[in-house]
Amino acid sequence: MDAKDFKYINNSEAKKVLSVNVDNISADDLLGFILLPEDKIEALVNLAAKIKEQYVGNTVYYRGLIEYSNICAKNCLYCGIRACNNKVERYELNEDEVVNAARFAAEHHYASIVIQAGERTDSLFTSKIARLISKIHSETGNKLKITLSLGEQSEETYRLWRDCGAQRYLLRIESASEDLYRKLHPADGKHSYKKRIEAIESLRKLEYQVGSGVMIGLPFQTPQHLVNDLLFLKDFDIDMVGMGPYIEHHETPLYEHRALLLPKNERFLLGIKMVAALRILMKDINIAATTAMQALHPKGREMAIVAGANVIMPNITPLKYRKDYLLYEDKPCTDEDSEKCLKCLEKRIATTGNQIGYDSWGDSKHFTNRKNS
Numbered sequence: 055m056d057a058k059d060f061k062y063i064n065n066s067e068a069k070k071v072l073s074v075n076v077d078n079i080s081a082d083d084l085l086g087f088i089l090l091p092e093d094k095i096e097a098l099v100n101l102a103a104k105i106k107e108q109y110v111g112n113t114v115y116y117r118g119l120i121e122y123s124n125i126c127a128k129n130c131l132y133c134g135i136r137a138c139n140n141k142v143e144r145y146e147l148n149e150d151e152v153v154n155a156a157r158f159a160a161e162h163h164y165a166s167i168v169i170q171a172g173e174r175t176d177s178l179f180t181s182k183i184a185r186l187i188s189k190i191h192s193e194t195g196n197k198l199k200i201t202l203s204l205g206e207q208s209e210e211t212y213r214l215w216r217d218c219g220a221q222r223y224l225l226r227i228e229s230a231s232e233d234l235y236r237k238l239h240p241a242d243g244k245h246s247y248k249k250r251i252e253a254i255e256s257l258r259k260l261e262y263q264v265g266s267g268v269m270i271g272l273p274f275q276t277p278q279h280l281v282n283d284l285l286f287l288k289d290f291d292i293d294m295v296g297m298g299p300y301i302e303h304h305e306t307p308l309y310e311h312r313a314l315l316l317p318k319n320e321r322f323l324l325g326i327k328m329v330a331a332l333r334i335l336m337k338d339i340n341i342a343a344t345t346a347m348q349a350l351h352p353k354g355r356e357m358a359i360v361a362g363a364n365v366i367m368p369n370i371t372p373l374k375y376r377k378d379y380l381l382y383e384d385k386p387c388t389d390e391d392s393e394k395c396l397k398c399l400e401k402r403i404a405t406t407g408n409q410i411g412y413d414s415w416g417d418s419k420h421f422t423n424r425k426n427s
């Protein structure tokens with residue numbers, strides 16, 4: 055974020071912004087939400103909370119997160135596990151480790167899992183994933199919905215994985231503005247904004263529940279970029295969103311620009327405003343309370359839930375691998391086993407007045423509503 059672009063609006067402007075017609079949100083309204091001063095955030099959160107209750111209810115759904123591998127062929131400039139970071143110890147879970155993690159999720163009534171990894175498109179990788187999806191379904195009695203977060207793939211690969219039983223796919227756009235996207239990715243022929251958009255379109259065509267998301271508080275990012283991000287999610291009719299504050303990693307090229315960043319507490323509050331703004335804009339989608347929120351504030355995920363999020367992704371990766379999947383620094387929950395993490399989360403969610411949707415798939419209502427329309 056270039057701090058000079060970030061000027062809060064005054065009290066009378068804030069009053070106007072907070073009395074918007076929530077059924078007709080404009081780009082200017084979104085900009086107003088983003089530029090609200092700190093003492094007006096509670097009012098924005100209250101507005102979003104009412105909409106959440108009305109459209110998706112006060113239930114939080116679990117997605118057990120399996121960080122399958124930190125091997126990646128790409129070099130995104132912000133990412134701690136980028137291919138060129140040779141300080142990372144690389145790993146890939148074996149089949150039993152993945153299936154055991156999925157069993158843990160099923161036995162603990164999570165109903166959904168996410169398989170996430172660095173991006174690889176080789177046939178060894180794509181066929182392993184296909185086999186894993188089938189095996190997870192057969193070993194857990196088809197109880198789990200499977201989300202994949204495995205980057206840009208060919209339409210053929212997306213089809214293969216869907217036919218094996220994956221129902222949801224997360225592919226973050228990171229920034230919907232092409233100028234900023236280019237600043238976050240090297241110009242090496244492997245990182246193309248256009249290809250990212252085409253991949254999202256393929257997923258939609260193949261009838262996945264499609265998830266995307268952005269980073270908030272990036273160097274070079276202006277309030278207008280954030281407005282564009284929200285409008286992009288709306289224009290692409292995204293079903294599920296995971297977005298959180300950008301947190302720098304010292305072994306990445308983007309770290310050089312850390313002097314442009316807002317202080318961490320302001321980046322966190324910006325994240326809360328974005329979650330609330332998105333809930334007001336896209337009333338029936340699923341929104342994740344991301345771990346990055348908690349990295350910047352001890353109650354970050356709870357606050358995101360209150361501001362409109364309704365999904366949480368407890369990490370169920372075997373503990374010994376977690377320290378090697380650091381996309382950013384100070385990532386929480388890297389030293390707590392899955393059982394402990396579950397108990398901690400239950401307590402945390404109880405403080406928000408939400409209940410946990412155990413044994414419920416918690417499909418995006420937006421997706422269901424679109425299919426039925």
Ligand code: SF4
Binds near residue numbers: 130171173
């Ligand atoms: S963000 Fe994803 S694709 Fe980019 S380097 Fe990191 S793991 Fe690889």
